[in-house]
Amino acid sequence: MxxxxxxxxxxxxxxxxxxxxxxxxxxxxxxxxxxxxxxxxxxxxxxxxxxxxxAKQTSDTPVAVTSDASAFVANIPGLEITTVDDRAAAEKAVSDESVDAAVVADPASPTGFTVIAKTSAPDGLVMQLAERPTVTLLEPDxxxxxxxxxxxxxxxxxxxxxxxxxxxxxxxxxxxxxxxxxxxxxxxxxxxxxxxxxxxxxxxxxxxxxxxxxxxxxxxxxxxxxxxxxxxxxxxxxxxxxxxxxxxxxxxxxxxxxxxxxxxxxxxxxxxxxxxxxxxxxxxxxxxxxxxxxxxxxxxxxxxxxxxxxxxxxxxxxxxxxxxxxxxxxxxxxxxxxxxxxxxxxxxxxxxxxxxxxxxxxxxxx
Structure with missing residues (x-):
């Protein structure tokens, strides 16, 4: 079988x-x-x-700038610039809080300009305005x-x-x-x-x-x-x-x-x-x-x-x-x-x- x-x-x-x-x-x-x-x-x-x-949202800082100080902020990114006639107009814009700060020409300042703020110094703007050396990157990202x-x-x-x-x-x-x-x-x-x-x-x-x-x-x-x-x-x-x-x-x-x-x-x-x-x-x-x-x-x-x-x-x-x-x-x-x-x-x-x-x-x- x-x-x-x-x-x-x-x-x-x-x-x-x-x-x-x-x-x-x-x-x-x-x-x-x-x-x-x-x-x-x-x-x-x-x-x-x-x-x-x-990414589309802008975080530009509103800044008032007098015409004779425009050269100091011309190449700084992230700023929403409003041109004003003189220092008095810049101070008024800061007081009204229509801008966060103002940049005006100041011959007495070592940098040639002065930053005007209402209650505290805008650290971000100050750092952007600081003089920095030219940097050359050998292997940039x-x-x-x-x-x-x-x-x-x-x-x-x-x-x-x-x-x-x-x-x-x-x-x-x-x-x-x-x-x-x-x-x-x-x-x-x-x-x-x-x-x-x-x-x-x-x-x-x-x-x-x-x-x-x-x-x-x-x-x-x-x-x-x-x-x-x-x-x-x-x-x-x-x-x-x-x-x-x-x-x-x-x-x-x-x-x-x-x-x-x-x-x-x-x-x-x-x-x-x-x-x-x-x-x-x-x-x-x-x-x-x-x-x-x-x-x-x-x-x-x-x-x-x-x-x-x-x-x-x-x-x-x-x-x-x-x-x-x-x-x-x-x-x-x-x-x-x-x-x-x-x-x-x-x-x-x-x-x-x-x-x-x-x-x-x-x-x-x-």
Whole structure:
């Protein structure tokens, strides 16, 4: 009497598609996921709009200036100048509080002028009027420091939120299926590696969709607020960010799923995915603290876990050569393939082992 060998009902590609569809639909049917995504989009739009309107707001200081003192303030930015006839008219404007201060010619003053204020000296204006030596910069900044920080913060935060959210989703899903033994039913139809591939694919689609949505919102916000120059500078950097994020997330998702397969309870999940979570958080803090450090940013550009943040920021700042993103992407793709192979090995040899946590060395050895 012979025993028939069970056969799987679907091909690997069909299985990957079915598992990916299951992952996507389960998230889209989750009210918490939909609401959190909409809130995230709303916050992103509000941040871009606020930044644009704040940049448009002028904080010019109203100053009264006599005609014979106009030369002293001619090249000072940030002043709303009102020309008056003489010192008496300047003093009246200050007294009426129609201006914050006045600048009048004064031959007796060492500087040739006098600043008139009502109750206290306007420190900002005085500092602007102070004589300063000519400064020659050998390596001047090509990007506004404030804009550099905002863009670095944006790329870092976007990567952190998307990678941690969907990476955590994959890990929780793996443990839930293992704890409820649903995985035993699933692998009766598809192989463990097909199941892993479907999970990674489904969550990658969701993560990329969220990234594209955030980028679209940023573009719309920049256009509405008239920040077309910033949009022009960000264009290529955002495209590269999406490409790098795709492979970077696949790498991390494979590791999240593999780490989750080592445990059988949700309570034990935190201890296994903490190292991977640290890898996700590291680029965010590094780019915030060292966005003005060329050496750190260059190293980040070639480290697979940090490249999705480091390289787009350097491209935006104009600090990367044309060949650098290509080389960095090749390194990331190679690391991604390695992570998939290692992750699939761990997942395949741990997903059906219940009870105590499976040691990493045991999972690798089989």
């Amino acid at each position: 012979s025993t028939a060998t069970p056969t799987r009902a679907v091909s690997p590609l069909q299985g990957i598609g079915l598992v990916a569809e299951r992952e996507i639909m389960s998230k889209l049917q989750s009210r918490a996921f939909v609401i959190s995504t909409l809130v995230l989009f709303a916050l992103a739009l509000a941040a871009v709009m606020f930044g644009g309107f704040a 090509t990007t506004n420091p404030g804009l550099r920080y905002i863009v670095s913060f944006g790329f870092g935060l976007l990567f952190l939120l998307a990678a941690s959210t969907f990476g955590g989703t994959i890990a929780s899903s793996v443990v839930e299926e293992k704890q409820t033994r649903i995985v035993e039913i699933l692998i009766s139809t598809v192989s463990t590696r097909t199941l892993l591939a479907g999970k990674v694919l489904g969550n990658t689609v969701l993560a990329i969709a969220q990234i594209v949505g955030m980028v679209a919102i940023a573009v719309i916000g920049l256009i509405v607020t008239g920040q077309t120059e910033v949009l022009t500078l960000l264009g290529s950097a955002m495209v590269w960010f999406a490409i790098f994020f795709l492979f970077g997330f696949i790498l991390l998702a494979s590791l999240f799923a593999a780490a989750a397969s080592l445990v059988s309870r949700q309570e034990d999940l935190g201890s296994t995915i903490t190292p991977i979570t640290m890898l996700v958080m590291a680029p965010y803090f590094l780019v915030i603290l060292f966005n003005d450090n060329p050496l750190v940013m260059t190293i980040m550009s070639y480290v697979p876990f940090a490249a999705p943040v480091g390289m787009p920021v350097r491209l935006f700042l104009g600090e990367a050569q044309w060949w650098e993103p290509v080389l960095s992407l090749l390194i990331l793709v190679a690391s991604c393939v390695l992570a998939i192979l290692v992750g699939a090995r761990i997942y395949d040899r741990s997903i059906l082992r219940m009870g105590a946590r499976v040691k990493l060395s045991e999972a690798l050895k089989g």
